[in-house]
Amino acid sequence: MRRIIFLSLLSFCAQAEVYRCKNANGQTVFQKSPCPGQIDAKPMDLKQPSEERLQKMRVEEKLRDIQYLQLKMKERELALREQQAANQAARVDALNRIIANGEAARQEAYARSDAINAAWDEYRACRERERAGHIGPRNRCVMP
Numbered sequence: 668m669r670r671i672i673f674l675s676l677l678s679f680c681a682q683a684e685v686y687r688c689k690n691a692n693g694q695t696v697f698q699k700s701p702c703p704g705q706i707d708a709k710p711m712d713l714k715q716p717s718e719e720r721l722q723k724m725r726v727e728e729k730l731r732d733i734q735y736l737q738l739k740m741k742e743r744e745l746a747l748r749e750q751q752a753a754n755q756a757a758r759v760d761a762l763n764r765i766i767a768n769g770e771a772a773r774q775e776a777y778a779r780s781d782a783i784n785a786a787w788d789e790y791r792a793c794r795e796r797e798r799a800g801h802i803g804p805r806n807r808c809v810m811p
Contacts, residue, residue, distance in 0.1 A: 684710035 688702035689695060697711075716724070793808035802808070 685713065687711050 685697050685699070686701050687695060687697055790808055793802065796802050797808055
């Protein structure tokens with residue numbers, strides 16, 4: 668990024684003088700006019716870089732752009748993996764709830780089955796007493 672600014676300053680310098688100053692924060696800034704508070708301000712002596720150097724700087728800039736894009740891709744892949752992991756955890760939680768609800772339903776079904784079996788056992792015992800003549804015609808066995 669600095670080189671781009673530098674190159675833009677170089678093209679600018681072909682037309683005007685450039686002064687290097689420090690601002691109140693201590694940062695270096697470049698400007699067209701002399702720095703405030705400087706008595707004998709002289710413009711910077713800038714040299715135009717060779718075509719070979721400019722080409723090398725362009726290649727380096729493209730490489731940095733590629734590295735930046737690769738980094739952004741890795742960040743997006745990581746975010747996608749994190750989202751997939753969160754989705755998977757949510758699915759596992761949902762399945763665990765379904766399993767827990769299924770277990771409760773199974774236990775309830777066993778309890779109902781036990782109650783039905785007990786009622787049938789009672790009916791069979793009543794029928795056996797009825798056949799044996801221990802129960803009169805007014806006390807008939809009722810099917811559950």
